[in-house]
Amino acid sequence: MPRKTRTTLFIILAFLFLGLTGCQGATEVHEEATAEPAEEVAPAPKDASVMSEETVEENYCLDCHGDKDRLIDTAKPFVEVVSENEGAG
Amino acid sequence: MAPLEPWEKVLVDAEIFPTTAHGQISCLECHKGIQDPDKEVAHTDLVVQPSEDAGSNCSECHPVISNMFPDSLHAAQDGYWTQLNARSTPEDHPEIEEMFGNHCESCHTSCGDCHVSQPRWTGGGFVSGHVFEKEPSMTKNCTACHGSRVGNEYLGKHEDINADVHFRQGRMKCVDCHTGHEMHGQNTGCSYCHAEMPESEFAPSDHRYDDDDLQFPTCESCHWDIANGESEVEMHQQHGDKLSCQVCHSVSYTSCDGCHVQISEETGNPFFTTEGDYLTFIIGRNPIQSEQKPYEYVTLRHIPVAKDAYDYYGEDLLSNFDALPTWAYSTPHNIQLNTPQTESCNACHGNAELFLTADKVAEEELTANASVIVETIPPAVGEMEADEEGEE
Numbered sequence: 001m002p003r004k005t006r007t008t009l010f011i012i013l014a015f016l017f018l019g020l021t022g023c024q025g026a027t028e029v030h031e032e033a034t035a036e037p038a039e040e041v042a043p044a045p046k047d048a049s050v051m052s053e054e055t056v057e058e059n060y061c062l063d064c065h066g067d068k069d070r071l072i073d074t075a076k077p078f079v080e081v082v083s084e085n086e087g088a089g
Numbered sequence: 090m091a092p093l094e095p096w097e098k099v100l101v102d103a104e105i106f107p108t109t110a111h112g113q114i115s116c117l118e119c120h121k122g123i124q125d126p127d128k129e130v131a132h133t134d135l136v137v138q139p140s141e142d143a144g145s146n147c148s149e150c151h152p153v154i155s156n157m158f159p160d161s162l163h164a165a166q167d168g169y170w171t172q173l174n175a176r177s178t179p180e181d182h183p184e185i186e187e188m189f190g191n192h193c194e195s196c197h198t199s200c201g202d203c204h205v206s207q208p209r210w211t212g213g214g215f216v217s218g219h220v221f222e223k224e225p226s227m228t229k230n231c232t233a234c235h236g237s238r239v240g241n242e243y244l245g246k247h248e249d250i251n252a253d254v255h256f257r258q259g260r261m262k263c264v265d266c267h268t269g270h271e272m273h274g275q276n277t278g279c280s281y282c283h284a285e286m287p288e289s290e291f292a293p294s295d296h297r298y299d300d301d302d303l304q305f306p307t308c309e310s311c312h313w314d315i316a317n318g319e320s321e322v323e324m325h326q327q328h329g330d331k332l333s334c335q336v337c338h339s340v341s342y343t344s345c346d347g348c349h350v351q352i353s354e355e356t357g358n359p360f361f362t363t364e365g366d367y368l369t370f371i372i373g374r375n376p377i378q379s380e381q382k383p384y385e386y387v388t389l390r391h392i393p394v395a396k397d398a399y400d401y402y403g404e405d406l407l408s409n410f411d412a413l414p415t416w417a418y419s420t421p422h423n424i425q426l427n428t429p430q431t432e433s434c435n436a437c438h439g440n441a442e443l444f445l446t447a448d449k450v451a452e453e454e455l456t457a458n459a460s461v462i463v464e465t466i467p468p469a470v471g472e473m474e475a476d477e478e479g480e481e
Binding site: 058059060061062063064065066067068071072074075076078081083084085086087088089 | 094095096099100101102103106107116117120122125126128131237238343345348353355356358360361362363364365366393
């Protein structure tokens, strides 16, 4: 095989090799990206200014106001106010 | 509407509320108080109704509505003052303001009264476990206050009187016509929301039939073909601009007499008494005729005002009592396609029973109602034709 032909063939093979390995790398990166979508779609961190204290501390408000039995136990005695209105309002 | 149990009024839906947008905000940020397991300590400086200060608590996320809502009829109650000012003189306003604070101000409405809780006037309590509802409940919010007249008419609670066709067949709720824009006072002009629009020239509404702004809703907002004269119904063409829609399409509705207010000597609580309420259907002259309400005849409702209504607070506080009719422009919410009036021409023509004639008005209210009393009943159709032939 003439030297010029060998050189040309070498250059073609080299480009082919580089091209294939380059594509392979890109595919792997793409697969990695789609394999872990959770990172891409995970909710953004909440704004600190509106972040609930309850997420980091005990929420005594909700503990009580979300518990029917506790509310019944702690409710002030019901005082019935008899309306003195007469007739349609 | 049955009142809620005390615990029921303040029971938060602990599963759903924390997942909502408002559930992301600390309880203390709106309600103040202290994070503490002891109830009394936790409730130190508690703010029960945070939206009373919407400018501080709601405006960060809802700036446009928070800015204009204080001028809305539900918040400012300007409709009351329009009537009170017209019937009184400034010298009597201190006493009237005291009366207003004791008896009328309880109808003032905050954001939370529509979007979180039942109105305080009705005993309060969360509608949906403190979950903020974008659309108020028709029965737990709207008719909880507007019940004795509008609610009973619209929902068909009067015996033998059908519910309004918009509810009965259309299943329409209050907010389908009375939109958030109206409720929030956004009638006052486009520029409130759309900065690119010219500055609004409209002042906030000062009563619910105010024509000076973009007052909605009207029947014609949906039934525009009738307003445009394009209806194929002959009666619409004949009467379209002379009669309000309710003259033909409404049935009996509630009128009230003589509301008097005072403070109970026994309990110290304010209370009212009304002399009576009864069903009426009365057609009279239009007291607020305008370009938007050109009708010559409208339905009138007797409102419970009386010359001595506020005598507990001072003598003759309504010294201009005759400035406004006691038979007031009314839009009964019990619309029907077919009514006794639509049965024939002479169901109304020549039928004095339907019209507000002087003999139906209390003697002491004759002057006040001079503008709405019908002097001459529209003649029966047969007579009308005979008269026309006679003239020819």
